[in-house]
Amino acid sequence: MAFGTSTRAGLVGLGIMGAPIARRLRQKGVPLTVWNLEPERFAEVEASGAVWADSPAEVWRASEVVFTCVLGDDAIESVCLGDLGFARAEGASLLVDLSTTSPEATEKVGAGLAEATGAAWIDAPMSGGPQAGEEGNLTLMIGGEEEACQRVMPLLELLSPNITRMGDLGAGQKTKIVNQAIVGANYVLMAEILAVMRAAGMDPSLLPGALKGGMADSTILQRIYTQMAAEDFDPPRSYARQLSKDLKSVAKFVEGLGLDLPVMQTGVHQYRDWAEAGNGMEDGASVARLYEKG
Known part of the structure; x- marks a missing residue:
């Protein structure tokens, strides 16, 4: 079944791009639980109605689908497979990684998360800036299984009018x-x-x-x-x-x-x-x- 605006979503990473994306999802009525390494960044999205979680694992537990928007390979591995990462909890069935990471890290961490939780992974790096994130005008190039991509497409379309599935896992990166x-x-x-x-x-x-x-x-x-x-x-x-x-x-x-x-x-x-x-x-x-x- 496709995810929609009533789907419980999570977002990890409230930086220059993550914060406007969080506000965009909330503007469209998506229930959203968030976490960021620097907790003070929550102030940028608190008024939108997003809910704070104490760890990535708590975001995963509270959500059906989780978005990540973090800085690089080490960060995505930590939030997914670290001591307080997604792999330590039951919850979401799909991860959408909006970060820019290496294809190798995507494939490695994606396999690790699938083994630990059974969750599917879509790599969906974006092009555009903070304003595009706020307005839902990003460009998304995505990789992952066709079924998983179609399942989350209604949520991705809240963020982007230009979404292209480039192939399997890693093709987006x-x-x-x-x-x-x-x-x-x-x-x-x-x-x-x-x-x-x-x-x-x-x-x-x-x-x-x-x-x-x-x-x-x-x-x-x-x-x-x-x-x-x-x-x-x-x-x-x-x-x-x-x-x-x-x-x-x-x-x-x-x-x-x-x-x-x-x-x-x-x-x-x-x-x-x-x-x-x-x-x-x-x-x-x-x-x-x-x-x-x-």
Whole structure:
């Protein structure tokens, strides 16, 4: 039977993306139990009517389906298989992982959770930002068994008008790696184009309008380049450390395929160098500062 808005749901992870997703689910009337490693983040969703749980295991016990939105492989393994993780409780029958993790971690932890609880796993990494999460306009690329994907589709459609099942478990994360490769390389390209505009004595703010609708137009040009040109980095819309982490997965994935992709790899390394030079908690678009003179 398909899950709907009366389904008892859980969400673990109330960060930049998790909190708006929690509010979106509550806005649509979904009963929601939540947990976050830093309890103070609950204040961001408390008014929505979400209920706090003391551990991931308690979220699992209270729910029929659980969403996760955490930072990387170690975090997803901890909340699923750790001492206070989902595997320690009976409850939900399906996990939807909205995090960006490696395909290897997805397959490993998914198998461990299935063995411990019998639950199905859908990897559903997202593209979009906090506003898209709040408004239900995310893009989801999902992997998992067809039946499980169809069962949770009514809830996923509350979060996204663009959902594509890419294949079995892990296929969503592989697609997200491709997405992040495009994003990371283009963040660096936008920073370099901004440097060109400034060095040429041109008004950087005019470029998105000039190129709108043409072959060079893109969401990244319209949103991220515009943000860079305005130096609008506070408060952060996303953290550079997050994209840097994702780009490490890109590099590992490409290496595993035995491919030599110099354009992609140069952009990936340039961004990672910026983030790892003490800029991890800066806005993701702040890589533009790498090209500032003086």
